[in-house]
Amino acid sequence: MLEVEQKKFEHIRKSLSEEDGRGAARILPGEFYVTDKDEIITTVLGSCVSACICDPELKIGGMNHFMLPEMDEPGSRWRNTAADAAHRYGNYAMESLINDILARGGHKNRLLIKVFGGGKILDSMTDVGQHNIDFVKSYLHAEHLDIAAQDLGDRFPRKIIFYPSTGRVRVKKLSALHSPDIAQQEKTLIEEFKHQTIGNDATLF
């Protein structure tokens, strides 16, 4: 059963950690990864946010990495409602991670949740990072899930190193000047969202 479930993570890049030789999974924007093995999950965040969630009793945990699309197309009747593209996508990103942990036996009331990112690293009119922070906080509040630790906002990118079996997280603050590729990657992501419809897959049996 778990072997089948693990198939959805086949595309996740794995390497050996430079520090202690453990396996390390590196996730990119739009991805999430859950494991019950003694490995590390890492990512680099600019204005994107990540939730690091684990059930410490079962030693299962995972991380997501996402940015919300800015808004629906002008004229969409869902624009600025709780069913707009940002809410739909954000809900999906959080629910996918939480569901995967629960599906492996995790308990909702035992979840240790830490959130990171949302830096203001893009020179844009809207504060994309703050938008992401506001969403993740309001989502967890609505779902009655407490935040155990957070490092959000400010003006720098972060490297996140998560130990999913214990819930421990190390945050390395990166210099924005030395991380121009992160800003570029996020700008590309924002552009891609503009050409995407959030939600497509529907089947009648």
Place this chain on the structure above:
Amino acid sequence: MTDILVVDDSLSMRYMVSLTLEEANYSVTVAEDGEQGLQQAKVGNFDLVITDINMPVMDGLTLVSKLRELDGYRCTPMLVLTTESGTEKKAEGKAAGATGWIVKPFDPDKLLKLVARVVN
């Protein structure tokens, strides 16, 4: 008026789906898990059930198969709305008696089109 039962353990999802359906003038009742959904279905008379899969107490596929055993719900359309997109899981849904499968994140306009199609 068309009455729809929405079953999801996530408050945000219940709110989002209700808002979408109510915008199109459907009457919506919500339940937080499969067991609550089953009890609601027994006292109500719904024209459509939309359910999540992974929920505490009773999952969505168990709910669908239990509803199919009830006289009032043998032919009622039932849509699964889930983050799961695997073909094996979809096959389980079909076997349980689901009418259709929508993968989250859903497009509200497409959800409404599908709903209109199955309730008519």
